[in-house]
Amino acid sequence: xxxxxxxxxxxxxxxxxxxxxxxxxxxxxxxxxxxxxxxxxxxxxxxxxxxxxxxxxxxxxxxxxxxxxxxxxxxxxxxxxxxxxxxxxxxxx
Numbered sequence: 001x002x003x004x005x006x007x008x009x010x011x012x013x014x015x016x017x018x019x020x021x022x023x024x025x026x027x028x029x030x031x032x033x034x035x036x037x038x039x040x041x042x043x044x045x046x047x048x049x050x051x052x053x054x055x056x057x058x059x060x061x062x063x064x065x066x067x068x069x070x071x072x073x074x075x076x077x078x079x080x081x082x083x084x085x086x087x088x089x090x091x092x093x
Contacts, residue, residue, distance in 0.1 A: 027084060034079065034086075
């Protein structure tokens with residue numbers, strides 16, 4: 001899809017402010033389990049929409065076909081695990 005953006009994170013952070021669609025999430029865990037949760041928010045809290053977990057030293061990918069998953073306010077990510085590698089692919093409206 002044109003206009004897709006990707007961002008890499010390893011700790012909880014604001015990914016994007018405003019309406020957008022999430023197309024893919026990638027999680028690579030370090031020495032312990034890792035998880036990313038995405039909320040429709042611009043700060044901690046908000047409505048939990050998606051999560052993806054990878055077991056220690058493994059990786060997981062989840063893709064969302066079509067337009068992706070809609071976020072009306074923004075995307076705020078929370079993470080668990082030690083030094084996970086997380087990538088989020090999204091497009092703005």
